[in-house]
Amino acid sequence: MARITTGNISPLVTTGAGFDILRYFALPDMLGEDAEQILYIMGRNIARNSAYENNEEVTTFFREFGWGELEKEKSGKNEIHFSLHGDAVKQRLTQEEFQINAKLEAGFLAECLSNLENETFECRDEINEKNHSISLIAYKL
DSSP: OOOBOHHHHGGGOOOOHHHHHIIIIIHHHHHGGGHHHHHHHHHHHHHHTBOOOSHHHHHHHHHHTTSOEEEEEEEOSSEEEEEEESHHHHHHHHOSSSOOOOHHHHHHHHHHHHHHHTSOEEEEEEEETTTTEEEEEEEEO
């Protein structure tokens, strides 16, 4: 299987509605309470099969995948705080039909950071409905 690069995913980028239906309706319907954990693991697996060498390339993947704009907000000794925002995020958060999470993005980011920093990272997501963004908090284990 070929590695995922920003170059070979560009032709695949679409509006994302079909992807969102799979993610927020079909997977939870089929997998029940395990859906969020499986999405997190899927995110990690996507990162393991992606080619990136720095944080800028990770940010590009977020944009190309249609996940939104990833921005590093602050970092401490054991935590790094990111904000995920933009039109795609706002549109997902303002709809009322589906319960939204960013487990896929959190898993992807955790694996990317683990590879780039040679440390083990996990990541959690927090929805900020008020400002239409998602906080991704990565922490070292």
